[in-house]
Amino acid sequence: MKSIIKKSALLLLALGLTVSCVNSDDYSAPANDCVDPGLVANKAVLDVKNAATSSPVLYESATEDIIEGYVTSNDEKGNFFKTVYLQTLPTDGTDPIGFAIALDVTTMYGYNFIPGRKVYVKMNGLYTAVTNGILTIGALYQPAPTDTPSVGRIAEGDWKKNVFVGCEQVEESELLRHVTITQAYTNAVLGTLIEIDNVQFADGSVGRKFYDVDSGGGATNHALVSSSVPPLSFAGDGIIRFSSFASFINETVPAESGSIRGVMTKFGSTFQFMVRSQSDIHLSGPRVDAYPALVGANIQFNPTFNETFESYPTTSNYNGQTLANLVNDANIGSKYWSVRTFSSNKYAQFSSFNSNQSNTVYLAFPVLMTPGNKFSFQTKDGFNNGAVLKVYYSTNYVAGQNVDDATLVDITSNFTIASGSTSGYATNFTNSGNYTIPAGVTGNGFFLIKYTGNSTGITTTMQIDNVKVTP
Template identity: 40%
Template sequence: MKTLYKYLIALSLIIIMAGCVNDDDYNTPVLDCDGTTLVKNMEPQAIPATSQVQLYADNTAISGDDIIEAYVTSSDKGGNFYKTISFQTLDASFGFSVDVDVTSTFINFEPGRKVLIKLNGLYTQLYNGSLNLGGVYLINGFATIGRLPEADYLTYLNRSCTVVPEETLVQHVTLTQLKNDSYLNKLVEIDNVQFADTSVGHTYYESNNDIGGATNHLLKDATGDTLIFRTTAQAEFSGNAVPNGSGQIRGILTKYGNDYQFIARTKEDIKLNAPRF
C-alpha cells in the first residue's frame, strides 16, 4: 500500500511539473505588462524651449495633460550613463534627454522601450544644442535643469508595454556625418572607425587622464576625421584595453560646449574586429 501511495505521489508531481513547463522557453517566465494607457497628443518637436530654464508652458489647445511619446536610446546598465535617459522619436527625427535622480533605470526603461511623458510640471532648456527636460536646480541663484526626484519621476515618465528592436531605432552614419546637433541623444552606429594610434595600448579610462570623471579618447576614420569617445570611471569596461582593430561602434551622441562626445553604453556596443586601416 505504501508503495502504491509513493507511486501516485510521484506521478502527480510529474504531471504538475509537465503542466508548468513551456516547451518553447521554459526558463523565461511570462509576466503581465502593466504599462500606461496614456496616448500622445503632441510631438516633442513642438515643445517650446530656450537656453533659459523655464517651466513648461501648457498647450492650451490640448485638454488635460500634454503628452509626448518617445523611445529610450541610452542605458545605464554598463555604468557609462548616470542619472540621465536619452530618448528619440520612432522615426529618429528628434532626440532629447530627461534628468532623473535614479540609478539602474535600465530595468524599467531599457533601450527600445516606448515611454509616454507628461510635460505639465516639467522644466525645459536647450542645453549644449539639445532639448533637456527635468526639474529645476539653483546654483548660486541661477536656475539650471535638475534631476527629477525618485519619488516623482514616474509621474512624468510612463512606461508602455511596447519595446521595439534596436535596429528599428539605430541610424548608421559616418563619423563626419555624425558631428551635427540633429543626432544628439539618438541611437547611432558609426561605421568604419578605429581608435587613434595614441589611444591604442591604453585603457578606456585612466585616472591620470581624467577629465570630469572620464577619459577622452579619439575615434578616427579613414579620412583622418576624429571624434571624442568618452568613458567614465564607473563604466563596466573602463579598465579594458582600447581595441586595436576597426569596425563599428554603437552609442549615443552628446555634446559639451562645442565638443561632440560619443558614449558607448556597454562593451557590446564596440565591435572593432577588422584590421586597422
C-alpha cells in the first residue's frame, strides 16, 4: 500500500515555448468594449499544418489566407508565458486541431486572449513549423547565422498586424474534451483544452507546494498518476508543470483524486500538462492506491527457505511484477522490484534512475520465525551514488496491507551491503552475513528489504539474490 510523503519527486527540464516566467500576476482587466476585426477565415488550420515541416518556413500566398481558432490557454494566473494556445472547433465530428502562436506579450489576458475567444490569423509573412508535434506560428528566430533557426515570438510592435482577437467567445464546454490519462499524453491533444479524468498527484508530490523553491529553476514538474483501478498505463512521465510565477505556487499539492483541466504541451519528447489556474484542479474524491502491493499467490510461512528468483520470468521495466512467493510493494511511487538476468543468473533489481519520482519499494519474504535460524542474502550494486537499502523484520505485517501500519524492526546494521561501484556494476555479489533470529521472535512474520531512492537524488541500482533462512 502507499504512504504519502512530503518529499516531491521533481523533474527540471529545459524550457521552450510552453512555459516561462512573468514579472507579476497583477493583470489589467481586459477591455469591456470589443471591436470586431471583420475578418472571415478562408484557410483551414489542417491545411496549414499539413504544409508545415519541422523547420521554419515563411508562409507566402498569392491570396490573403486567414485561419481561425479558439483560445485554450490563459496567462492571467502566470502559468503560461508569451505563447497562446488555440484549437479549432469542428462541426463535422472530427477532432479539433491544436496550435500555438508565439507572441512577445506578457499580458495576453489584457488583450482578451482568454479561453473560448475566437482569434483570426493572417498567415502571410509569418513562419510556421510543426514543433514537437504541434503547429507553431510566429516569427523567425535565429540569433546568429550559424544557429539553427526556429519559430520564435512575433515582436510586441508587430503582432497586431497579423493576429486579431475577435468578439465571439464560446463556452469552455464547447471546446473541452474529457480524456483518460492514456489519451492525454499524446500528440493528438496538444494545444487543445482537455480534462483528464480519474487522476491524482503521485505520492512524491503530495504535500509539497505547486512550485518547489528548493528545486531551483523556473518551474516544477510534478507527476500525475491514474486513479483508476487497475491503473491505466500511458506514454511519458505524467508531468504536470507549474511556473514559479503562477499566482498559486505556495498552495499545497492535494492528495485527493478527480479530474484536472488544462492544455497539453510538449518540450522535445516530453509531454507537459499545464493548468491555467488552481480552479482547473478538481480533486475532491478519496485517494486511490493506484499501485498496491502485489501479493503472490503462494505465500507460505516456512521456518526455512531459499529464494533464488530462478522460477520467475524476467522483465525489462519496473512497472509491476507479481512474484508468487513474495510481496512486491510500491509503497511510494509507481515502480516495483523486477526480476532480471545476467550470465544465466536471475535476481531482483531496482533503481530510481529515470523513474521521475521518489521511490520506496519493499520486497517482503514470508517466514515462520524460529529463534536461532539465520537470515542472509546477497547484493550487487551498480552506478552507486548513495546507500539505498534497509532490512527489517516484522511479526505483525499483513501481506497486502499498508506496511506503514506494521511494526518494522531495523536490522540493517547486521549486514554487509554492496557499495563502491560508482561507474558500473560490481563483478560479484556480496554476501550479507547472517542475522540470527533472536529468542522471543516467533510465529508468522516477514523479512523485508526496502529500497529508497529519488530520480533527482540517489539512484543506485541494487540487485538481490539468494535470499534465505537456514537452520
